[in-house]
Each structure stands twice: as structure tokens, then as C-alpha cells.
Amino acid sequence: MRVLITGGAGYIGCHAVRLFRERGHDVCVFDNLSAGHRRAVGDAPLVVGDLADRTLVEQTLRDRQIDSVVHFAAFAYVGESVQDPEKYYTNNFINTLGLLQVMRRVGVSRLVFSSTCATYGTPQTVPIRETELQQPINPYGRAKLAVEWALADYARAYGLAYAALRYFNAAGASPKGDIGEDHDPETHLLPLILQVALRQRPKIEVFGTDYPTPDGTCIRDYVHVDDLAEAHLLSLTKLQPGVGLHYNLGTGRGYSVREVVRIVEQITGKPIAVRESPRRPGDPPSLIAAADKARTELGWQPRYTTLEPIVETAWRWHSTHPEGFGE
Numbered sequence: 001m002r003v004l005i006t007g008g009a010g011y012i013g014c015h016a017v018r019l020f021r022e023r024g025h026d027v028c029v030f031d032n033l034s035a036g037h038r039r040a041v042g043d044a045p046l047v048v049g050d051l052a053d054r055t056l057v058e059q060t061l062r063d064r065q066i067d068s069v070v071h072f073a074a075f076a077y078v079g080e081s082v083q084d085p086e087k088y089y090t091n092n093f094i095n096t097l098g099l100l101q102v103m104r105r106v107g108v109s110r111l112v113f114s115s116t117c118a119t120y121g122t123p124q125t126v127p128i129r130e131t132e133l134q135q136p137i138n139p140y141g142r143a144k145l146a147v148e149w150a151l152a153d154y155a156r157a158y159g160l161a162y163a164a165l166r167y168f169n170a171a172g173a174s175p176k177g178d179i180g181e182d183h184d185p186e187t188h189l190l191p192l193i194l195q196v197a198l199r200q201r202p203k204i205e206v207f208g209t210d211y212p213t214p215d216g217t218c219i220r221d222y223v224h225v226d227d228l229a230e231a232h233l234l235s236l237t238k239l240q241p242g243v244g245l246h247y248n249l250g251t252g253r254g255y256s257v258r259e260v261v262r263i264v265e266q267i268t269g270k271p272i273a274v275r276e277s278p279r280r281p282g283d284p285p286s287l288i289a290a291a292d293k294a295r296t297e298l299g300w301q302p303r304y305t306t307l308e309p310i311v312e313t314a315w316r317w318h319s320t321h322p323e324g325f326g327e
Contacts, residue, residue, distance in 0.1 A: 001236065002026040002065055006051065006099070007072030008044070009036025011181050012114065012170055016070060016229040017044050018179070023233060028064045030057070031073065037325040040179055051095040054102050061106045068110040068239075069103060070232055071096065074144075077187055078118065078282070081140035092143040093150075100154055111151070112235045115164040117248065117287055119145040127290035130166070130246050137282050152244050161239035168221040168250035168289045170228055172310040173317035180317030181225075182324030190222070190311065193261060194318045197270040204272060206257050208279035211286075217257035219286040221250035224304035224313070234298040247298065250289025255307050267311045268319075 003020055007013040008029030013036065020027045021044060029041045032050040045064075049056040051073055060066070074092045075081070081088040096113075103109065118141030119134045136142045147164075154160040171190050173180030181191050195201045209216040231249050238245060255263070261272050294300040304310050 001068050002028075003068045003070055003236070004028050004030055004061060004064065004066045005070045005072065006030045007036065007074065007114075009033060009038060009040050009046065010072055011183070012225055012228055013072040014040035014179050015174060015225045016072070016232050017041055018174065019226065019229040019233060028060065028066065030060055035075075035183065037182060037327050039325045039327060040182075051091070051099055054098050057099060058102045058106060061102065061108055066108055068112075068236055069099070069108060070112045070236070071099065072114045074114065076140065078138050078140045079187070081138050081143070085139035088139045088143045092140070093146045096147050097150060100150065100160070104158060109158070109160055109241065110236065110239050111160065111162045112232050112239075113147060113151060113162060113164045115148060115166045116141060116144050117166050117168050117250075117289065119148065119166060122284040123287070126286050127252060127288045128248060129290045130248055130293055148246075155242050155244045159241045161241050161243060163235035163239060163245040163247065165228075165231055165235060166246070166248050167228060168223055168248070168287060170225050171222040172224040172226070172304065172313040174226065175313050175316070177313075177316040177320055180314065180321065182321075189220075189257065189260060190264070190314055191318060193264045193272055194268070194315060196272050197264060197268040197315075198318060198322055200322065202273060203275045204261065205275050205277050207277050208283060209276050210279070213256055213285055215256050215258045218283055219254040219256045219288065221252065221254050221288045222307055222310055223250050223289075223302065224310050227302040227304055231294060231298065231300050234300055238298060245297075247294040248289040248291045249294060249300075250291050251302055251305050252289055252291055253306065254286060254288040260307065263307050263311055264315075267308065267315055
């Protein structure tokens with residue numbers, strides 16, 4: 001396949017770029033480098049541009065003779081989306097509509113979309129199945145859900161073949177230790193704890209210790225970034241004209257914040273200082289995926305089924321690249 005990967009210089013995107021190329025696919029990366037890193041894509045072809053530049057998007061699709069798009073490009077800070085919803089609706093929703101319009105004009109009708117479990121909001125049942133009512137509680141989740149609605153309408157009206165993959169908590173890094181997570185600012189729990197282990201920050205803040213969970217802290221489902229990349233590739237092989245596929249991507253096992261801290265201490269051999277703070281608004285107590293649909297229909301089998309090996313890969317990256325990609 002000739003695949004355009006938008007946001008391919010970002011965290012999940014760069015791991016997908018590597019996997020697709022290793023499997024023999026012709027990949028072109030499209031990224032504005034606002035949050036991505038040129039070094040993350042290695043020697044893969046990179047077009048530096050913004051999705052708002054529809055002329056450049058169209059030129060790239062035509063020049064590279066693209067037949068499929070994997071769409072990662074999005075802002076992904078929940079708190080920021082509450083403070084600046086216009087930024088999120090403009091980039092994550094309007095720019096995706098622009099991408100779909102250009103794809104139609106060029107005749108590219110295959111898309112795998114990076115969605116999120118944030119479209120569910122606070123779920124009624126856990127583990128969460130794809131049939132769970134989607135009631136997002138922040139602009140980030142609402143913009144992603146709006147894209148899912150648009151994709152469904154495009155499939156019915158124009159024959160778009162698409163998959164919407166609802167990630168749970170992406171974590172880990174390439175086992176080679178040469179690409180991994182590098183955000184500024186960093187908001188994800190695991191790299192924040194690893195920064196404490198590296199003495200780059202004095203402590204980790206635990207928001208809420210009175211949740212209805214066994215130890216009072218939030219529980220999340222952590223899925224390795226390489227397993228996410230594999231699901232995107234498998235989804236591309238299953239696309240059908242006019243049909244939308246929807247899959248949760250997680251391990252089906254949850255870990256509390258306190259458990260994550262303990263596992264990091266175990267893997268790194270470093271003590272982790274913790275400060276307990278009040279709950280943050282909008283944090284559901286527990287988010288765990290029921291991902292059996294992806295396993296059954298896609299044949300997706302995560303290689304990392306427990307948190308310990310995920311943390312090992314993340315520690316390998318962060319301990320050897322304490323400044324990330326250095327860009």
C-alpha cells in the first residue's frame with residue numbers, strides 16, 4: 001500500500017511509520033512538527049505542512065499516488081481543550097473535514113482514524129464495549145466523536161471505507177530504545193513518573209485518592225504503542241467501501257495510579273516521591289477496554305498484556321534519551 005500518515009512524527013505516529021515500512025508499505029509522513037519530531041521518522045519521506053493547507057495535502061496525495069490514509073494528526077491535551085475549545089474544534093474536527101474533502105477530490109477512499117476512549121466520557125459499564133453510549137465530557141472527546149459521525153456519513157453517502165480506533169492509554173516505546181514519547185508539556189502519567197526516577201522533577205502528583213477503586217486512585221488500561229500501530233495496519237487490511245469499523249484498543253486490564261508508581265519503582269530501582277492532591281474535574285474513576293471485538297474481527301493480539309514490560313520499554317527510552325529527541 002501507498003500510505004499517507006498524518007501526524008507521523010508524533011508519538012504513536014512514528015511507531016506506526018516504522019511498522020508499516022518494516023512490513024513493506026510505501027509510507028509518506030505529513031506533519032507540521034508542532035508536536036512531532038523530525039528525528040522520529042528516521043529516513044521516511046516527510047512533508048512538513050499543516051492540514052489546513054489543503055493545496056499541499058492534495059499535492060501530496062497526488063504526487064505520492066496515495067491509496068490509504070492513517071490519520072493521527074490532532075491536539076490531545078484534555079485540559080487544554082477545555083481552556084481553548086476553538087483550537088481543538090478547528091484542528092481536530094475542521095481540518096479533518098478538509099482532509100476528507102481533499103481525499104474525495106483525489107479519489108482516495110480508505111482511512112484509519114485515531115479516535116479515543118474519551119468519546120465515552122464517564123462510562124456506565126466497565127470494561128467498556130464499543131456499544132457503550134458515547135457521551136464525551138470535554139471538547140477533545142467531543143471533537144473526536146464529531147469526526148466519527150462525519151466518517152459514518154461519508155461512508156453512507158460517498159462509499160468511504162474507514163476504521164475508527166478508540167485508544168485507551170497509549171504507553172511504552174520501541175523495544176529498540178531509539179524512539180518513544182517526547183511531549184512538551186508532558187501530561188501522561190507514565191513518563192511523568194519516569195521523570196521523577198530520572199530526577200527531572202521532584203515528585204509525581206496523584207490527583208484524587210478517594211475514588212471508588214480498591215486503593216482510591218484512578219484506574220486506567222495501558223496499551224503499548226507498538227500494539228496500537230499493529231492494530232492500524234490490521235484495520236487497513238479489513239476496510240470495505242461504505243463500511244465503518246469501530247474498535248476499542250486496550251489490554252482489558254486496569255492499573256491504579258498507585259500500582260503504576262509501584263511498578264515504576266520496581267523496574268527502575270528508584271524511589272518515587274508522591275504528593276496527594278484533590279481530584280481533577282472530569283477524571284472517571286475507571287477506564288478499562290473490552291477489546292475482544294478487535295481480537296476477533298482483526299486478529300489483533302497485543303504482545304504486551306501486562307504493564308511491567310510496557311514500563312521496561314518506556315524506561316529504556318527515557319533513561320537513554322532524557323531530553324527526548326533533543327529538538
